[in-house]
Amino acid sequence: MTTDTVIEIRALRKVFRDFWRRPTVVAVDNLNLTVHRGEVFGLLGPNGSGKSTTIKMLLGLLYPTSGEINLLGAAPTDTAVKARIGYLPELSHLHPFLTPRETLGYYASLFGIPSREAKRRTEQLLRMVDLEAAADRPVGMFSKGMARRVGLAQALINRPELLILDEPTSGLDPIGTREVKDLIRLLAKGGVSILTTSHLLADTEDICDRVAILDRGVLQSEGKIADLLRQPDAVRFQIAGLDEAAAAELRRKLESETGRLVKQDYPALSLESYFLQVVSKGRRADVERFELAPFLLEREEPPHA
């Protein structure tokens, strides 16, 4: 494993067994994966494809039947490695009687972060996930989207080097989804390595550098998104401000020049972009409010009291 590698999985296999130790399902089979530092890596696949099982093995919540996992240079059960990871599970699993402020304080304490520093980070993260107004309400009263924001904030409280996000946009509205995607991009720019799973392929396409596709526990495809989606036998031009007659004329010329069929269409906005445009008309400041918590951008850890 090189210093540039944050996750290395070799020949990973997980077989679930019943009470009598008889194998019931092979959840992951002979999986080989590498995630590099500063990369956003997407793990895709239909339900039951082994994405969550893989993530749980990475986090030491499940033990592999065979194979090797190397996480930041150590085994996933290593306490020191756990201190460098942030994890957002698919369901938030928060203590319902704690407020977001108490929740973040609790997880900061588990990282051994001194209380003054923990308070500073908590306030910044609450601002970042837009929960300042609800910071003293019990999490049990929150909507799924709000609980998701608290979950995201707790995953960042330790300023992680590696962020593992299981369905990070699940339960969020389009604005929240956009914010999370922006956050992932900003964190990646700051050098944080991110492993994410998602059912929403458009979200994955927007944020991931590389993806792996799993199906029935087996790796089907892996590579950079641009490489995987590129159609090398076709070229596409996009020209702004051309009227219909000029476009028809240009198409005729191209067809006669190349002797090949030229396809003409009008690019459309994605539904997400259109929605955001409509919503942001009235509250532009809200959509563009999003920014990273300042402590996540700090290069040096402030001296602890």
Place this chain on the structure above:
Amino acid sequence: MRENARKPAPCMARHQTAEQGGCPPGGTHSASYPPGASFGGGAYMRRITAVSALAFRAALRTRTVLALLVLLALVVLALPHVIRGDGTPEGALQIRLVYTLTLSFGILCLVTLWAACSLFSAEIDSARIELTVVKPVTPAQLWYGKWLALVALDALMILLVYGGVYAQLRWTIHRGNWSEAQRPASRFVTHPQLPSVQEEARQVYQQWAAEKKLPPKLSKADVLRELANKAPDRYSIISPGERVSWRFAPRRAVRAGDPVQVRMRLDTEFSTSEAVSGRYLLSCTDEGGHTVETAWRDFTQKAIEFTVDSRQLTAATNAPLRNFELVFEHTGDEKVSSAIMTRFRKDVCLLTPGGSFEANLARSALIELGVLAALAALGLTLSACLSLPVAAFTGTLLLLLFVVSDSINTVTIAEERKNIGNRIGYWVSEYVNRAVAFTSQTDPIGALADGERIGDADLFRTMVGNYLVLPALFCFGGAWILRRRELAENSK
């Protein structure tokens, strides 16, 4: 605070498999320590404190626990007013100390056990534990954090119960204008110097052998073991005209002027006990010691207690008294008076001043808290490996077994153990009894009610056993299970 202080070590870069479980032996890691977390002593305590604070709140939010706490409040506040005593100060003391404290302790045992059984299992069932165990917190820290929360909860409850009982007692004493002798006290208990139980067993064996009364089909070793086990509860018979003497050497010398009390518990055939009479001769056997005679006619009571001023027992003023002899003579008429039955090892004792009642109350509270701490440790370890209902059922069953095992061992005789079913039951209860013997060797509430000072040795044994050794053992077991167990939601 020590930041990033641990040195990185070489890494085997191999994660353990389900079959291997845990971290591979010799597997060291090259991970450098992160900017976001601390590993010093302060950070270590912060983790435990955080887990503890959360567990405290979680335990208080358990509905069963809340219901039992309401019941506890009712017992402390209402029970003394519901149960009517016999109108004597002793009766009032019995109700307030024995009934209220025993019932409260029983409720607290269940509160502790069930709260402990829910702490891990509920978190595992709801998958909340996933977010905790992916943080840099060890299973032992998690276990200790939760245990401390339960001990803190128990300490608070014990404080409230004992505080409530003490306040009621003070009010009753004030209102009833109790005399000094009627007020609850704390006294050292000195039992007579007798041969060891093994020696006594040998003597009885020889006597039975001479009288050809040995039980058939039992080996000598079995008979001796049985006799030794039952020696503390063996009744001796004092017939009319018989005279018995015992020697006492209190661990703390009695100061001149202090009261010396003699207590003898006994059994007689009630219908004829009115005809029983006796004479006690208490002497100080130190140089210059005197004898004080006390005649007693009322043997209808189950316990006889009388006080002698220590100044009457010695000619020397201010000299501490160290050795005593008590002689009892049954002066009843041989024709109409019945014999007295008493257990020398338990029923005959000297009582000498032993500090304040309040200090004894605090000792009792500490001992009870120790038993609760051990129960919390048991419940937590059960909840680390079983689901909530199974853990609660197993814990309650074990608790019942602890309670009855001593009685089963005491009442079962060797011949009854020939049946295979009885033998298994006896074997289980014997080992359970042995395993928990050091957790509950004293009866603190009984001692409080009898005005007996709870010994320092008992307190020390509780502190070491119930607060340190047992929790450490259970923590080791619980942490081992948590380390090997897959804690993710879809592992079920």
